[in-house]
Amino acid sequence: MLRKEPLCLRRKDLFCVAIIGFHRAVPMTELSAHLPQFQHGQLTENFPDNHLCNTNDNSERRRHDNSERRRNDNPESETNGQPQNRTQQVVEQDEEDEELTLKYGAKHVIMLFAPVTLCMVVVVATIKSVSFYTRKDGQLIYTPFTEDTDTVGQRALNSILNAAIMISVIIVMTILLVVLYKYRCYKVIHGWLIISSLLLLFFFSFIYLGEVFKTYNVAMDYITLALMIWNFGVVGMICIHWKGPLRLQQAYLIMISALMALVFIKYLPEWTAWLILAVISVYDLVAVLCPKGPLRMLVETAQERNETLFPALIYSSTMMWLVNMAEEDPEAQRKASKSSTYDKQAAANQIQNEDADLDDGGFNPEWEQQRDSRIGPLESTPESRAAVQALPSNSQASEDPEERGVKLGLGDFIFYSVLVGKASATASGDWNTTLACFVAILIGLCLTLLLLAIFKKALPALPISITFGLVFYFATDNLVQPFMDQLAFHQFYI
Amino acid sequence: MTLAVFFGCSFIAFGPALGLCLFSVVREPLRVIILVAGAFFWLVSLLLSSLVWFIAVKASDPGDEPLQKGLLIFGVLFSVLLQEAFRFLYYKLLRKAIEGLVALSEDGCSPISIQQMAYAGLGFGLMSGAFSMINLLADALGPGTVGIHGDSQLYFLTSAFMTMVMIFLHTFWGILFFHGCETQRWWEMVAVIFTHLIVSGLGSRVRQAPSQDPEGPSGALSLSCSLPALPALWCCQLGPTVAFSAISFLFSVIGGPPFVPAGGRCPGAPAARE
Numbered sequence: 001m002l003r004k005e006p007l008c009l010r011r012k013d014l015f016c017v018a019i020i021g022f023h024r025a026v027p028m029t030e031l032s033a034h035l036p037q038f039q040h041g042q043l044t045e046n047f048p049d050n051h052l053c054n055t056n057d058n059s060e061r062r063r064h065d066n067s068e069r070r071r072n073d074n075p076e077s078e079t080n081g082q083p084q085n086r087t088q089q090v091v092e093q094d095e096e097d098e099e100l101t102l103k104y105g106a107k108h109v110i111m112l113f114a115p116v117t118l119c120m121v122v123v124v125a126t127i128k129s130v131s132f133y134t135r136k137d138g139q140l141i142y143t144p145f146t147e148d149t150d151t152v153g154q155r156a157l158n159s160i161l162n163a164a165i166m167i168s169v170i171i172v173m174t175i176l177l178v179v180l181y182k183y184r185c186y187k188v189i190h191g192w193l194i195i196s197s198l199l200l201l202f203f204f205s206f207i208y209l210g211e212v213f214k215t216y217n218v219a220m221d222y223i224t225l226a227l228m229i230w231n232f233g234v235v236g237m238i239c240i241h242w243k244g245p246l247r248l249q250q251a252y253l254i255m256i257s258a259l260m261a262l263v264f265i266k267y268l269p270e271w272t273a274w275l276i277l278a279v280i281s282v283y284d285l286v287a288v289l290c291p292k293g294p295l296r297m298l299v300e301t302a303q304e305r306n307e308t309l310f311p312a313l314i315y316s317s318t319m320m321w322l323v324n325m326a327e328e329d330p331e332a333q334r335k336a337s338k339s340s341t342y343d344k345q346a347a348a349n350q351i352q353n354e355d356a357d358l359d360d361g362g363f364n365p366e367w368e369q370q371r372d373s374r375i376g377p378l379e380s381t382p383e384s385r386a387a388v389q390a391l392p393s394n395s396q397a398s399e400d401p402e403e404r405g406v407k408l409g410l411g412d413f414i415f416y417s418v419l420v421g422k423a424s425a426t427a428s429g430d431w432n433t434t435l436a437c438f439v440a441i442l443i444g445l446c447l448t449l450l451l452l453a454i455f456k457k458a459l460p461a462l463p464i465s466i467t468f469g470l471v472f473y474f475a476t477d478n479l480v481q482p483f484m485d486q487l488a489f490h491q492f493y494i
Numbered sequence: 495m496t497l498a499v500f501f502g503c504s505f506i507a508f509g510p511a512l513g514l515c516l517f518s519v520v521r522e523p524l525r526v527i528i529l530v531a532g533a534f535f536w537l538v539s540l541l542l543s544s545l546v547w548f549i550a551v552k553a554s555d556p557g558d559e560p561l562q563k564g565l566l567i568f569g570v571l572f573s574v575l576l577q578e579a580f581r582f583l584y585y586k587l588l589r590k591a592i593e594g595l596v597a598l599s600e601d602g603c604s605p606i607s608i609q610q611m612a613y614a615g616l617g618f619g620l621m622s623g624a625f626s627m628i629n630l631l632a633d634a635l636g637p638g639t640v641g642i643h644g645d646s647q648l649y650f651l652t653s654a655f656m657t658m659v660m661i662f663l664h665t666f667w668g669i670l671f672f673h674g675c676e677t678q679r680w681w682e683m684v685a686v687i688f689t690h691l692i693v694s695g696l697g698s699r700v701r702q703a704p705s706q707d708p709e710g711p712s713g714a715l716s717l718s719c720s721l722p723a724l725p726a727l728w729c730c731q732l733g734p735t736v737a738f739s740a741i742s743f744l745f746s747v748i749g750g751p752p753f754v755p756a757g758g759r760c761p762g763a764p765a766a767r768e
Contacts, residue, residue, distance in 0.1 A: 106523040113526070431628040436537055439621070443534045446527060475541050482551075483544035484625060486566050491731065492697035493626060493660050494540075494573050 108406040109449050111317040113442060115254055115408075116416055120438060122258040123265070123417040124424045132211040133266045134425050140267045142166050147269040159271035166272075167279050174287070174294045182301055193312060197240060197256070201233040204259045240312040253315045257410050261417035265425060273422055277415060277466055284460040299458065316407045412461045416441050419469045427473070429481035436476040440468035495650075500634045503650050507627045507657040511620055514665075518613075524606050525613050532584060532617020532668075539580040540625070543573035567698055574694050577618070578687045581668065584614050585675045608676055615668015619661035627657045652732060659735045663693060666742035673746075689738050696731045 127133055139146070142165055145158035180189055206229050213220050236256070239249040268276065287293040420437050427433035444465025452459050487494065505512075519525045547569035554561055588608070596604045630653055641647040667686045674682030 106527055110523040110526055113530075431632055432625055435621075435624055435628065439530065439533050439537055442530050446531070472537070472541070475545070479548045480540055480544045480625075483540075483547050483569065487570070487697075488626070488629075490563075490566060490697055492566070492570050492694060493656055493731075493735075494570055494577070494622065494694045 105449065105453055108317070109446055111406050112408055112445060112449070115250060115315060115317075116413060116442070116445065117438075119254045119258050119261070119413050119417050120420045120441075122254070123261050123421040124434060126208075126212075126258070126262060127265065127421050127425050130211050130215045132214070133262050133421075135266075136269075137266070139269060142169055143268060143272050147271060155271060159269070159275055162269070162272040163275035163279050166276050167283060170280070170283070171294075178294045178298050178301075181298060194237075194241065197237060197312060198233070200256045200259055201236040201252075202229060204263065205229060205232060205255075208259060208262070246316075246318070250315060250317070253312075253410060254413070257315075257413035258417060260410075261414045261421055264414070264418045265421045268418075270422075270426060273418065274470065277419055278470060280415065281460075281463040281466040284462040288458055288460040296458065313411075314407045314409055315413065318406075408461065412465075415462060416465060416469070419466060419473070423469075423473050423477075427477050427481075429477050429484075432481060432484060433473060433476045436472045436480070437469045440472040441465045444468040495634045495636070495638060495640065497635070499650060500631055503634060503654040504627075504631050506651070506654040507623060507631075508620075508661070510658060511616065511623065511661045511665075514616060515620075519616070522606075525610065528588070528606075528613050529617040529620070531587075532614035533621035534617075535580045535584045535614075536577060536618040536621040539576045540573065543569065543576045546572055567695070570694050570697070571691060574690050575687070578671070578683075578690060581614070581618065581671055582675065582683075585672055588614065608672060612665070612669040612672045615665040615671070616661075618668060619664030622664055623657040623661040626660070627653065656732055656735065659732070659739050660693075662739045663690075663735070663742060666739065666746045669746040670742060689742065693735050693738055696734055 143162035144165070145161050147155050147158055149155045149158060177189070206225075209225070209229065212218075235244075235248070236252045238244055239252050240256075244252075264273070287295040290296065419441065420434060423437045424430070424434040444467070445461070448459060448461055448464050451464075515529070519529055547565065550565050550568070551562070554565060556562070592604050592606070592608060595606070630650060634650055640649050646652070667690060670682050671686045674680065674686070
């Protein structure tokens with residue numbers, strides 16, 4: 001039977017927990033703005049494998065990574081705009097990209113609308129039903145000043161101090177991250193990310209599940225609970241940090257964003273939360289657009305080294321390169337003069353096959369040696385495969401950009417959900433305010449993507465949406481709600 | 495109140511709009527964006543008009559009942575005019591967007607025509623309906639009895655029907671308005687504004703009972719005490735609104751089939767400006 005733990009123990013645990021969890025959120029928020037094309041390329045180095053193609057593929061992938069980045073200075077990868085290498089671009093390819101970009105821009109906006117909406121729906125549903133997340137049970141150590149003060153002035157001062165402390169913590173951690181990355185301490189970074197994923201997937205979801213059970217008065221024994229949490233967590237770790245079906249990975253990323261947002265909503269006092277939202281969007285703007293901004297430096301360093309950034313911090317709407325081998329390389333396909341429907345079918349079939357890289361397909365080394373001795377050494381590179389596959393069928397260049405999809409940093413999910421969750425938790429206008437903030441955030445996202453299409457450089461995803469969200473929250477709560485109340489009272493329909 | 499009331503009222507209010515969305519909007523990303531942007535424009539107009547109303551109320555004497563009522567009516571009229579102004583602004587924006595899409599497309603055809611962009615009206619309607627109905631629906635899930643103080647028991651149902659009709663009206667107004675702007679027929683736009691003013695102003699004909707339930711900031715509980723008898727309400731408000739809706743529907747259908755299939759004829763720039 002799940003018992004209610006003593007409150008003090010719970011609070012202390014959560015403080016410690018929240019620290020590590022927050023440390024996880026920081027890289028997520030900071031990199032939300034503009035991570036380059038993220039691939040699991042780095043992970044393949046860590047996993048020993050004896051597939052012949054792999055070494056080829058690694059180098060191919062690096063080259064394609066670079067060329068992919070050059071090609072992808074566009075809104076498909078919304079958060080992936082990075083400083084351009086204009087000199088390396090072919091002019092007609094640029095124009096073709098622009099056309100395809102704007103044509104398919106709407107589709108990618110929708111590809112982002114859906115997960116953002118889903119995350120917000122999960123957060124709002126939880127806030128409305130589970131009272132745990134709206135109950136005040138103390139504060140994080142990052143916001144030490146209380147807001148239960150006697151005067152309004154004192155409260156304002158406390159919240160400003162809280163926000164200042166939080167933002168400085170974020171800045172320090174980002175700089176630490178950049179320094180670690182610059183000095184190639186990859187193991188430390190990976191360890192940090194894995195620990196925070198573990199925390200989110202196991203501990204926070206355990207608490208969440210416990211509170212849901214309490215709300216609906218469901219009796220549950222520890223053994224079943226342990227099994228459920230274990231399975232959930234392990235599958236989550238595998239999907240996020242390694243490989244997994246795309247939909248499952250997306251679902252897990254949405255779930256951990258929602259969990260993190262719920263933690264913020266619970267432990268940040270009101271005025272502090274709004275101030276932090278405002279300040280962090282300003283910080284995002286500064287960090288991404290200023291030449292000496294930490295995030296920009298991070299991205300430039302990654303680009304110089306032709307490396308990918310950290311796994312599991314970005315939501316992607318299409319298949320990751322790792323899982324799909326035969327089809328993905330647009331460079332190869334361009335050389336082979338276009339992708340074909342056959343590629344897509346092969347890709348679709350391979351979506352289920354998670355071991356694409358490590359699976360030698362039954363062709364063990366002996367067989368390969370025999371083949372080599374008979375026919376001569378063959379090397380199946382992505383180019384050659386694409387060339388072969390492109391031969392018999394008609395080419396459709398338009399298939400290509402649809403496969404690229406769009407990526408958004410998890411920090412954006414988290415802060416959007418914090419805004420909408422806080423609106424639903426504390427607004428007097430209740431559902432009207434929630435709805436208004438929701439629409440405002442979606443439109444902000446739309447505008448950000450549009451700006452990205454126009455300016456074609458790295459842009460942060462937070463500022464416009466959070467500004468709209470904040471404006472609509474305060475306006476709806478204070479201005480529109482009394483008006484709507486009066487209208488409803490007098491039965492006016494406008 | 496029960497789940498049945500909740501689901502019944504929500505499907506009455508939003509069912510047709512949901513059907514419209516599911517069958518024609520959800521598949522096309524551009525239409526979804528137009529819908530959400532329409533909702534946003536309505537929201538902005540509401541915000542501005544409530545700002546004006548708020549300032550007027552704060553500047554006036556709160557105890558003066560007829561003055562407050564008068565200010566509210568003024569607020570309603572101003573809100574209607576502002577909504578129509580934003581509808582016009584949205585039309586201008588969509589026109590520019592179509593030109594951009596035409597310029598970019600390979601064959602000079604825009605993937606979406608101006609008639610389809612009248613889905614903006616649906617966006618307006620959905621947001622308007624949501625703002626009217628959502629708090630009511632949330633209250634319908636909670637405890638309470640409608641009309642326990644002797645008022646109409648069909649309050650939720652009436653509100654649901656009014657919301658449904660308003661969503662329809664906004665959609666049809668969108669179609670008519672855009673058609674009027676396209677074809678430079680000013681009388682269509684004036685008719686839309688006129689009917690909108692009439693429909694919104696119908697609420698002023700509903701007499702209010704003087705008693706007020708002091709409970710709750712949410713309008714529902716206090717509302718159930720102030721509704722007049724049902725037949726009067728239906729005659730004064732719901733009836734004419736439904737009538738206007740039917741008329742608008744006929745006009746929008748007569749004006750030409752608005753739902754051109756996406757791959758169908760290609761309007762091109764000159765054909766659209768008839």
